[in-house]
Structures are given as C-alpha cells and as structure tokens.
Amino acid sequence: MEVIPAQAQEPAYLKGLNPEQRTAVLATEGAVMVIAGAGSGKTRVIATRIAHIIAQRLARLHEILAVTFTNKAAREMRSRVESLLNTDLGTMWISTFHSFCARVLRHEIKHIPPFNSNFSIFDRDDQLALIRRIIKSSPEDGVNPNIPPPSYFIHKISLAKNHMITPQDYIATTPQEHFVAAAYPLYQEALASSNSLDFDDLLLYTVKLLADNQAVREHYAGMFRYILVDEYQDTNQPQFRLLRYLESVHGNICVVGDPDQSIYRFRGADTANVEAFLRTHQNAGVQILPLSQNYRSTQPILDAANELIVPGRTLDVNKRLWTDRRGGNKPRLVLTADEREEAYFVAGVLQQALKAGMSLRNAVVLYRTHAQSRALEEAFRKKELPYLIVGGLRFYERKEIKDALAYLRIVSNPLDEISLERIINVPPRGAGNTTLEKLREIAKMRGIPLAVALESIKDIPRVADKSKKSVTKLGELIAKKHEELESKNAGELAREILEQSGYLAWLGEQEEEEQTRLENVWELIAAAEEEPVSLPDFLATVALVTDADQIDSEAGVVSLMTLHTAKGLEFDLVIIVGLEENLLPHAQSSGVEDLAEERRLFYVGMTRARKDLVLTCAARRAFMGMWGPSVPSRFLADIGAENLQILELPRTYSDEYAFYDRERRYSGRRHY
DNA sequence: GGGCGTGTATTTTTT
DNA sequence: ATACACGCCC
Numbered sequence: 001m002e003v004i005p006a007q008a009q010e011p012a013y014l015k016g017l018n019p020e021q022r023t024a025v026l027a028t029e030g031a032v033m034v035i036a037g038a039g040s041g042k043t044r045v046i047a048t049r050i051a052h053i054i055a056q057r058l059a060r061l062h063e064i065l066a067v068t069f070t071n072k073a074a075r076e077m078r079s080r081v082e083s084l085l086n087t088d089l090g091t092m093w094i095s096t097f098h099s100f101c102a103r104v105l106r107h108e109i110k111h112i113p114p115f116n117s118n119f120s121i122f123d124r125d126d127q128l129a130l131i132r133r134i135i136k137s138s139p140e141d142g143v144n145p146n147i148p149p150p151s152y153f154i155h156k157i158s159l160a161k162n163h164m165i166t167p168q169d170y171i172a173t174t175p176q177e178h179f180v181a182a183a184y185p186l187y188q189e190a191l192a193s194s195n196s197l198d199f200d201d202l203l204l205y206t207v208k209l210l211a212d213n214q215a216v217r218e219h220y221a222g223m224f225r226y227i228l229v230d231e232y233q234d235t236n237q238p239q240f241r242l243l244r245y246l247e248s249v250h251g252n253i254c255v256v257g258d259p260d261q262s263i264y265r266f267r268g269a270d271t272a273n274v275e276a277f278l279r280t281h282q283n284a285g286v287q288i289l290p291l292s293q294n295y296r297s298t299q300p301i302l303d304a305a306n307e308l309i310v311p312g313r314t315l316d317v318n319k320r321l322w323t324d325r326r327g328g329n330k331p332r333l334v335l336t337a338d339e340r341e342e343a344y345f346v347a348g349v350l351q352q353a354l355k356a357g358m359s360l361r362n363a364v365v366l367y368r369t370h371a372q373s374r375a376l377e378e379a380f381r382k383k384e385l386p387y388l389i390v391g392g393l394r395f396y397e398r399k400e401i402k403d404a405l406a407y408l409r410i411v412s413n414p415l416d417e418i419s420l421e422r423i424i425n426v427p428p429r430g431a432g433n434t435t436l437e438k439l440r441e442i443a444k445m446r447g448i449p450l451a452v453a454l455e456s457i458k459d460i461p462r463v464a465d466k467s468k469k470s471v472t473k474l475g476e477l478i479a480k481k482h483e484e485l486e487s488k489n490a491g492e493l494a495r496e497i498l499e500q501s502g503y504l505a506w507l508g509e510q511e512e513e514e515q516t517r518l519e520n521v522w523e524l525i526a527a528a529e530e531e532p533v534s535l536p537d538f539l540a541t542v543a544l545v546t547d548a549d550q551i552d553s554e555a556g557v558v559s560l561m562t563l564h565t566a567k568g569l570e571f572d573l574v575i576i577v578g579l580e581e582n583l584l585p586h587a588q589s590s591g592v593e594d595l596a597e598e599r600r601l602f603y604v605g606m607t608r609a610r611k612d613l614v615l616t617c618a619a620r621r622a623f624m625g626m627w628g629p630s631v632p633s634r635f636l637a638d639i640g641a642e643n644l645q646i647l648e649l650p651r652t653y654s655d656e657y658a659f660y661d662r663e664r665r666y667s668g669r670r671h672y
Numbered sequence: 673g674g675g676c677g678t679g680t681a682t683t684t685t686t687t
Numbered sequence: 688a689t690a691c692a693c694g695c696c697c
Contacts, residue, residue, distance in 0.1 A: 069687095070687095096687075097687080098687055099687095123687090124686085124687095149681085199686085199687045200687085202687085203687095263685075264685080264686075264687090266684080266685060266686085267685080267686055267687075368683095368684070368685075369683055369684055369685075370683080370684085370685090371682090371683050371684090372683095391686090425673095428673090428674085430673070431673090432673045432674080433673085434673080435673090464673095467673095543687095544687070545687095546686080546687065547686075562684090562685065562686095563685080564684090564685050564686070565685090565686090583684095586683090586684050586685080587683090587684085588683090588684055588685095589684075589685090597685095601685080622688085623683075624681090624682065624683070624688075624689095625688040625689080626688095
C-alpha cells in the first residue's frame with residue numbers, strides 16, 4: 001500500500017467532503033458521536049474514515065471493527081473502502097452485530113458449557129416449535145384456557161433478553177407473567193441441551209463471555225484499536241454492553257446514528273443508548289459531530305419531512321436538514337376509494353414514470369404491513385408491471401428450504417432436536433408421533449441424543465420393518481455425515497445429505513406444482529457450493545440473512561417492501577401507501593412512545609426519496625376480510641396542506657371503477 | 673400413521 | 688379471506 005505523507009499532500013479520499021464530513025472523518029481518536037441526518041452522506045463518511053485509519057497506518061485491517069445494520073450494508077461498506085484504497089480487505093471485521101457475535105462464538109463458545117462450536121441458530125419458527133413443546137409438557141396444557149399463544153411467550157422472552165433479565169430474575173421483575181416466568185427457564189434449558197442459540201442469545205452469550213472470561217475479553221478488546229458503529233440509534237442494551245467491553249482497552253469508538261430514524265424500539269432498541277453513550281464518555285471528552293447537509297432529496301421533500309419530524313423530537317441533538325438542491329415537486333397526496341383503487345393508482349404512477357424514462361429499479365412502494373402488498377401485487381400483475389416483494393415470504397422461510405436446512409442442521413449439530421423432528425418423516429418414513437415419542441424415551445433413558453437414538457429403533461416393538469429400516473438408515477446417515485463435518489465443505493455435504501436421505505428424490509416425485517420447490521432446493525445447494533466454507537459457517541450465514549440483504553436491484557423491476565426494510569435505502573421515486581389512522585400510525589401503536597416511533601417510521605420512508613414522493617390514502621380498507629372505513633393519518637395534518645400537492649383522481653379511474661360514485665370516494669376526507 | 677374436514681387466528685414492524 | 692392446526696375417521 002502506498003503511504004501518503006500526513007501533511008505534504010491531502011489524501012485523495014478526502015476530496016469532495018464538506019467541512020462537517022471532513023471533521024467526522026478526521027476525528028479518529030477517542031469517543032465520537034456522529035449525528036447523521038437522513039441522506040447526509042453517512043456511509044461515505046464511515047467508509048472514508050476506515051480508509052483514513054488504514055492509509056495513515058493508525059491500525060491494520062483486522063484491528064478495526066465496523067458494525068452495520070444489514071449484511072448488505074456491510075458488503076457495500078467493504079467495497080467502498082476497497083475502492084477508496086484500491087486494496088482487498090480480506091477478512092476484515094465488517095458485519096452486523098449478530099454476525100459478529102456468531103463469528104466470535106464460533107471460536108469461543110466452548111468456554112460456555114454445554115455449548116460447542118457447531119451450535120444451531122434458531123429463527124422464529126424454531127423458537128415457536130420449541131416453545132410449543134414446552135407448553136405441551138406443562139400439566140396445565142389443555143386444562144387452563146388462559147395460557148397465552150406461543151408467539152406471546154417468544155415475544156416476552158425476547159423482550160426480557162433485550163433488557164438482560166435472566167430466567168431466574170424474571171418472576172421478580174414481571175410477577176404478572178407467571179406463564180412466561182415458568183416457560184422462560186425451560187426454554188433456555190431446552191436451547192442449551194440442543195446446543196442452540198436464538199437471535200438474542202447470540203448477543204447475550206457474547207456479552208457473558210466478555211464479562212466472565214478475562215482472557216477472551218483482553219483478546220478482543222486488545223485487538224480492536226478502532227470501532228465504528230452504524231445505525232447506533234437502533235442498538236439495544238446487550239449491544240451497548242458489548243461495545244463497552246470491546247472499546248475498553250483503546251477507547252476509540254465512533255457511533256453514527258440519527259435519533260429521528262429510530263424505528264426498532266419494539267424489538268428492544270433503546271434510544272436511551274444515545275444519551276447513555278454521551279454520559280459514559282463524558283470524561284473521555286466525547287465529541288458530537290453533526291452532518292446536516294442533505295445530498296439526497298429536493299427541498300420540497302425535505303420541508304415536508306421536517307414538518308413531520310419536528311413535533312415528535314425528544315432529543316435536541318438533531319439539526320434541521322437542508323439542501324442546496326433547489327426546485328422539484330412537492331410530495332403528492334392522493335385519496336382513493338379503497339385499496340384496489342389505491343393499487344391501480346400506484347401502478348399508474350409507475351407506468352407514467354416508466355414512460356418518462358425512469359427505470360423501475362429507481363422506484364419503490366412502501367407500506368406499513370406486509371399484508372398491504374396483496375392488493376398491489378394484483379394490480380401490478382394485471383398491468384404487467386414487473387415487481388419484487390422484499391421480505392414477506394422469504395426464500396429461506398419456504399417450507400422446502402426449511403426442510404433442507406433442517407437436514408443440514410441436524411448433521412452439523414446432532415443435538416438440534418427441533419430440526420430432527422422436522423425431517424424425521426419428510427419424506428415419509430413411517431415415523432409419526434407415537435414412534436417419535438418412543439424414540440425420545442429411549443434417548444432420555446440412555447442419555448444419548450435423539451439423533452443417535454434413531455439407530456435403536458429396532459428395539460421398539462410394533463413398528464413396521466420398513467419404518468425401522470428407513471429410520472435406522474437416517475440415523476446412520478446423520479452420524480456418518482457429522483463425522484465428515486471437517487473434511488468436507490458445505491457444498492459437498494449439502495448435496496450428499498439431500499441426495500442420500502432421499503429428500504431430493506421424494507421432492508421430485510411430487511406434483512408438477514412442487515417442481516419449483518425442487519428448483520429452490522437446488523438453488524440452496526448451489527448457494528452452499530458457491531464458496532468453500534464449512535457447513536456450520538454456511539448455516540450461520542443463512543440464518544442471519546436479512547430482508548434487505550436480498551435486494552438485488554434488478555433492472556426494470558420495482559421493489560415493494562415495508563417501511564422498516566427501506567431503512568438505509570434511497571430511490572428517485574418513493575410511493576408510500578396506506579396513510580391512514582390504524583395503519584400509520586398502526587392500531588397497535590397507541591402509546592406515546594409507540595406513536596413517536598410510527599412518526600419516525602413515516603419520516604424514514606419520506607426521506608428515502610430523491611426526486612419524487614407520492615403518498616396515498618384509501619377511504620375504505622379490508623382488515624381480515626372485513627371492510628371498514630378509513631380516516632387519513634394524523635401525520636398528514638402535521639405535514640400541512642401547504643407542503644403537499646393534493647391530487648384529484650383522473651377520470652380514467654372512475655371508468656375502471658364505475659361502481660364507485662364520487663361522493664363515496666371522498667367520504668373519508670377529513671383534513672383537506 | 674395418514675388424509676380430509678372444520679375451526680380458529682391471523683395483520684405490526686425483524687435480527 | 689385464508690392458512691394452518693387439530694381432531695376424527697379410515
């Protein structure tokens with residue numbers, strides 16, 4: 001790498017930065033908080049900062065830790081730094097919190113018995129399956145009608161973990177939740193005996209490791225000379241603690257965030273971390289550096305966004321965003337009769353933009369809930385607009401992919417009973433509930449894993465010979481492939497397991513419709529074969545894929561996604577649908593804090609727009625099959641009519657929807 | 673042990 | 688409205 005003398009000549013990577021950005025890049029030492037307004041060039045600042053640290057030889061590649069919000073953001077950050085420095089970053093630590101923890105734990109979890117490095121990562125479905133089993137084992141199951149649904153347990157347990165409340169302490173802090181209090185320790189024990197961690201555990205066990213193990217703590221804290229954290233406003237308590245340990249030796253930590261864009265309170269993110277950071281670093285002379293010039297949006301869009309967000313602010317660290325991009329259209333607001341008309345209107349806007357020369361990849365449709373995508377999909381299909389739904393039914397959540405992954409997981413981690421139960425009878429092996437129960441008994445009696453007990457099925461009376469044979473074969477296959485975990489890579493193992501278990505053949509025999517399923521599984525195998533990694537590493541990567549990661553800006557395809565998923569992205573044309581009370585703000589978000597978060601969510605959506613912003617609102621909407629009237633969102637009133645261009649729906653729409661009369665169309669009007 | 677029918681919950685947002 | 692879970696019957 002070429003070294004540039006510090007003073008002689010300004011490094012090329014600093015060119016084009018504004019004074020605020022330059023200050024943020026150069027303030028490498030000590031504690032720094034960058035308050036980065038939407039579209040203020042935050043990513044560029046972080047990438048340049050990393051490049052600067054490396055170019056000035058303040059640290060070597062592996063001595064820098066950068067944490068981003070999504071894996072996609074991590075990849076982008078990596079490639080930006082690589083192009084700034086014209087070098088390969090290799091295995092530099094740029095990742096999400098969860099991926100970072102998975103990577104650390106892969107090496108260190110042996111210090112936390114009974115876990116070993118092949119641990120499984122449980123997603124929501126796995127968590128639900130596990131908690132269902134626990135509920136079933138309770139004597140009250142089926143007797144007490146007040147037992148909450150499994151999802152309630154998972155939610156409450158996750159909340160407890162985010163606040164670092166242990167199973168032992170839970171009942172004392174939350175005495176009214178006695179069902180959860182009873183299940184929580186059982187849930188943790190079941191995870192441990194399965195050598196499995198849920199998403200929250202990845203963070204918690206890493207914190208625990210750093211807290212309890214001095215050698216490990218000194219190793220990591222000593223290694224990272226510089227730490228950078230993006231989207232800091234959405235960190236939670238375990239993440240805060242994690243950073244405290246990691247920064248403890250060198251003290252060079254830069255957090256970048258925007259309290260106005262904090263939208264993950266519901267999953268434990270704590271904006272108090274912003275204040276806590278300032279407080280805990282006061283003695284270290286923490287610097288607060290704002291980025292307030294917006295390079296993304298036009299002034300009318302920013303004006304509207306500012307009007308929306310200012311009434312909801314609680315911290316006053318943020319500045320009013322400004323831009324020198326003059327001109328541009330005011331955000332357009334349209335009232336439609338119902339969600340169908342709304343969908344057709346959106347399709348029309350996209351077709352118009354298409355005609356005007358815009359590529360559909362530069363447009364996005366945003367909504368509060370996934371369910372809203374349905375009407376849009378229908379309209380887009382009719383109008384032959386190519387679209388891509390981001391999130392919703394994700395690739396890795398499809399049944400056949402989950403089944404295939406369960407095969408891989410049980411081989412990687414034979415203690416993972418949830419995975420084993422998933423596939424023991426897929427394809428049908430004549431092992432139903434009764435047989436499974438007997439196998440569990442054997443495993444318990446002999447103190448062996450369920451996967452090993454499969455080979456003892458021969459000892460169970462009254463099981464068909466055919467069933468015994470195929471179950472024994474499955475047990476042998478799992479054992480054999482598990483032994484090859486180190487000698488073979490993920491691609492090799494995936495292909496062999498899925499072929500030899502008979503899963504692929506069985507899938508191929510299914511109905512014509514199932515053929516896409518077979519293709520999906522082959523796609524998974526291809527993904528495993530892409531790079532020669534170990535099976536546990538591949539599984540960890542797959543488990544931590546986020547919605548935003550799968551956005552590939554295919555040319556000529558418009559993306560549809562939730563407002564949450566849109567965080568960090570930008571588009572020429574942004575269309576936000578469903579600006580109605582009970583949807584945005586959502587009906588379930590009635591508390592003061594909840595409402596503030598809904599407002600920020602809308603703000604995040606608006607500030608994704610570079611050139612054009614379109615807002616829609618329907619007068620009638622169906623919820624769970626029931627139609628009901630809708631009222632425009634209170635947030636529209638906050639933006640103010642003077643900051644919006646309110647459109648009358650063109651005639652063509654009444655042609656398409658002759659059954660609506662104009663009176664009814666505007667019956668939902670309130671503010672305008 | 674598997675297939676079909678009825679009943680119920682589902683829609684907040686996600687690593 | 689629909690998907691999934693559970694229960695009943697073969």
